[in-house]
Amino acid sequence: MGVGLPSAALVLTLLVTAWGVGTLLASWTAAALCAGVGLAMWWRWLPTAAEVADQRRAADALRHRRDPGPSHRDAVDRVARDLLARPASDLWGPAAVLAGLAVACGVAAVLRADVLVAAPVLPLLVAAASVVVAGHRELLRASRWLDAPQAVREEQA
Numbered sequence: 712m713g714v715g716l717p718s719a720a721l722v723l724t725l726l727v728t729a730w731g732v733g734t735l736l737a738s739w740t741a742a743a744l745c746a747g748v749g750l751a752m753w754w755r756w757l758p759t760a761a762e763v764a765d766q767r768r769a770a771d772a773l774r775h776r777r778d779p780g781p782s783h784r785d786a787v788d789r790v791a792r793d794l795l796a797r798p799a800s801d802l803w804g805p806a807a808v809l810a811g812l813a814v815a816c817g818v819a820a821v822l823r824a825d826v827l828v829a830a831p832v833l834p835l836l837v838a839a840a841s842v843v844v845a846g847h848r849e850l851l852r853a854s855r856w857l858d859a860p861q862a863v864r865e866e867q868a
Contacts, residue, residue: 720845724809724838725749731812731831735819766790773852776859791853802846809839 725746733742758766765783769790772779779787813835820829 720841721753724805724842725753727831727834727838728809728812731816731835734828734831735812735816737828773849773856776852776855787856791856794849794853795857802843802850806839806842806846809835809842813839 728749729742729746732745733739735741765786768779768783769787771777772783772787773791778784813832816835817829817832820826820832
């Protein structure tokens with residue numbers, strides 16, 4: 712199994728989530744536990760090196776609408792179909808959790824009369840919005856890829 716580093720966006724989202732949980736529960740232990748669980752989940756579902764290479768190639772083809780060549784075209788089609796087949800909860804679920812945590816931090820700040828508890832609210836809301844925007848971009852790219860005729864895909868190479 713190939714091991715790579717998590718993306719910067721994943722790490723930032725994980726750190727902001729851990730910060731929010733730690734602030735909300737007034738416990739650095741809870742923050743460390745949140746970060747540890749997140750990293751363990753990432754490690755558990757870490758794809759193999761070959762899968763990572765296919766995913767990067769497919770992401771590049773979808774992002775730039777560039778044909779990866781006949782040998783990789785089927786993989787890009789499969790990735791695009793898989794993206795479109797995901798349940799809506801895959802897009803909205805993480806954003807809802809981040810937004811809910813932001814609301815919880817805001818409410819706790821008011822109830823505790825402690826402004827520092829509200830500090831993670833803005834980063835959590837930015838992370839939630841970023842997750843939704845990135846997910847919609849992926850869906851739009853996948854849809855455009857599959858809607859383009861095969862001949863157009865080959866010309867874009």
